[in-house]
Amino acid sequence: MDVYLQDIMPSTLDLAGIDKPKYIEFNSLMKMARGKQKESPYSAIYGCYTKQQRMIRKDGFKLIAYPEAKKVLFYDLKKDPQEMNDLADEKEYQTKVKQLFIQLVKLQKEMDDELDLSGVYPELMQLSDIKxxxxxxxxxxxxxxxxxxxxxxxxxxxxxxxxxxxxxxxxxxxxxxxxxxx
CATH class of the missing domain: 3.30.70 (Alpha-Beta Plaits)
Known part of the structure; x- marks a missing residue:
């Protein structure tokens, strides 16, 4: 189940019986830990590191973009949980790579991330191979x-x-x- 490390703080507040402040964007994991919630409260997980890396994890897949190297990695986490086999260049995964990339760019906008991945990877923003x-x-x-x-x-x-x-x-x-x- 996909969660953020930052979910630990609201989980700790929940354990202590303290209401989470409204400005905290992350969620308590206690409902999941107690078996009362089966799914993650997040539709996707977003990650970033300076201007070096951006990542999205969703639906059992992970896409990592390295804009300065102009490299994208793509993994099927169900088949390859150790992330040993990069599938980014495999023809059968091109639609899924583009889907995740577009969702990553959307998450960047939601997170006020100013790094413009769409300018670095314009080919991943194009739908030319889609009928x-x-x-x-x-x-x-x-x-x-x-x-x-x-x-x-x-x-x-x-x-x-x-x-x-x-x-x-x-x-x-x-x-x-x-x-x-x-």
């Missing part, structure tokens, strides 16, 4: 036909650039004022 087709529907919106396997990646990317994906009436509509492709 998609853009066409204008009406002023201010676009319709997007997407391979069903790519819908999460496209949705995350669109949210990242300030657009919303509306999946109603069998068509995917992109709503917002972000940049568009044809």
């Amino acid at each position: 998609h087709e853009w066409r204008y529907v009406q002023s201010g919106s676009i319709a997007l036909n997407i391979d069903p396997d790519s819908i999460n990646l496209s949705s995350n990317f669109l949210n990242l650039v300030g657009l919303t994906l509306d999946l109603t009436k069998g068509i995917a509509r992109v709503i917002g004022s972000g940049k568009t492709q044809e």
Whole structure:
């Protein structure tokens, strides 16, 4: 289960019977320790070290970016918990690498991280290998036909650039004022 080291402090407060102050962003682990909660309170774990490294761990995968070296590592933690086999360049994992990278950039924004990974790795922000087709529907919106396997990646990317994906009436509509492709 993915948790942060900083969860120790609210856990200690919880054990002592003291309410967690509102400014503390981390969570007590006591419900999990007592078996009352089965899942992590976090959808993903974010890590950073100076300007040297950024990391996301989610859904049994881990992506590490080293921007100064322009290197990305990617691990399947279920199959490789010791992180011995980097899968970042394996063709079968490219969609998952891009999904995690886009989610990492989104977490950076949420954490007010000023390091611009999207500028270092523009190829991981592109959806060119994903089957998609853009066409204008009406002023201010676009319709997007997407391979069903790519819908999460496209949705995350669109949210990242300030657009919303509306999946109603069998068509995917992109709503917002972000940049568009044809």
